Amino acid sequence: MAQIEQLLKYQSEDEKLLRLERETANSDERKNYSQAKAFLTKAPEKLEGLEAKANELTKLLEQLNKQYSDIYETLQDFENLDELIDGGADISFYKKNVLQITERLKSIKAEVAALTKSIKDADEEYQSMKKKTIAVQKQYAEYAETYKAYKESKLAEMNAIKAQLEKLAAGIAPDVMQRYLSKRNERIFPILCAVSNGRCSKCGTELSLSAKEKIESGQPTECDNCHRFLYKEQ
Numbered sequence: 463m464a465q466i467e468q469l470l471k472y473q474s475e476d477e478k479l480l481r482l483e484r485e486t487a488n489s490d491e492r493k494n495y496s497q498a499k500a501f502l503t504k505a506p507e508k509l510e511g512l513e514a515k516a517n518e519l520t521k522l523l524e525q526l527n528k529q530y531s532d533i534y535e536t537l538q539d540f541e542n543l544d545e546l547i548d549g550g551a552d553i554s555f556y557k558k559n560v561l562q563i564t565e566r567l568k569s570i571k572a573e574v575a576a577l578t579k580s581i582k583d584a585d586e587e588y589q590s591m592k593k594k595t596i597a598v599q600k601q602y603a604e605y606a607e608t609y610k611a612y613k614e615s616k617l618a619e620m621n622a623i624k625a626q627l628e629k630l631a632a633g634i635a636p637d638v639m640q641r642y643l644s645k646r647n648e649r650i651f652p653i654l655c656a657v658s659n660g661r662c663s664k665c666g667t668e669l670s671l672s673a674k675e676k677i678e679s680g681q682p683t684e685c686d687n688c689h690r691f692l693y694k695e696q
Contacts, residue, residue, distance in 0.1 A: 465638060465682055466654070466693040472630040472642070473654050479623045480651060482616055495609040498602040505595045512588040519581045526577060530570045533563055638682050645689065654691045664688055 486492060631639055645653045655664040657677060662669070667687035669677070676683040683692050 464633075464680070465635060466680060466691075468630060468633045469638070469642065469654055469682065469691065470693070472627060472634065473652060475623055475626050475630060476646070477652070479620060479627065480646075482620050482623070486613060486616055489609075489612060491605070491609040491612040495602075495605040498598050498605050501598050502595070502602055505591070505598075509588065509591055509595065512584060512591060516581060516584040516588060519577060519584060523574065523577045523581060526570055526574050530567065530574065533567055533570070641682075641684075642691070645691075650688070650690060652690070654693055655685070656695045657692050662688060662690065662692060664690055 634642075642653055652664075655662055657663065657669065657674075660669055660674065661667060662685040665685060665688040667685055669683075669692070670686065673683050673686070673692070677692055677694050684690065685692055
């Protein structure tokens with residue numbers, strides 16, 4: 463039972479460390495710092511994308527304005543429509559063309575208006591994003607200092623626990639210790655659980671005959687289902 467007893471002592475201390483780690487991870491200081499850092503990491507790409515979008519929309523607007531200008535010039539050819547008619551031209555043909563050109567001009571004008579609005583919206587979004595980025599940059603420096611101070615306030619207590627864990631680990635077989643740490647990294651906690659009526663007290667899985675025999679002998683035994691170490695309470 464020596465190994466199990468040592469593991470239980472280790473786990474008891476480790477639980478204190480885990481609590482401090484979780485408090486730090488879930489603290490407002492860390493959340494503020496992490497959110498600001500994540501925003502600033504993505505901000506350059508976001509700003510670049512907005513700028514590229516605005517440039518692309520501007521090019522499209524220039525193309526539409528040129529189309530409008532070209533078509534409008536074509537429409538000027540029909541200013542002398544009376545002279546063409548007097549010369550025996552087919553008036554229905556010219557009327558049809560004037561109507562088509564006028565409708566196309568209306569369509570382009572509507573596209574220009576919509577595109578102009580899109581450019582305005584894109585520019586406003588860019589300016590808003592830029593202002594927010596500048597504001598978050600200032601906040602980030604403050605959050606970084608606050609989070610650093612918060613971690614340092616916990617550091618002494620955490621280091622004391624780690625020192626105690628090192629002492630306790632010296633009395634645990636290296637392979638068992640490695641398995642314990644591996645489970646901890648997998649977010650399995652508690653890692654040691656008592657056996658209750660021949661079952662794992664954590665997940666309820668019934669132990670095999672060989673597992674029961676190992677537990678009786680005091681050897682570290684894993685649950686076949688949740689893979690925690692099992693032990694028999696004295």
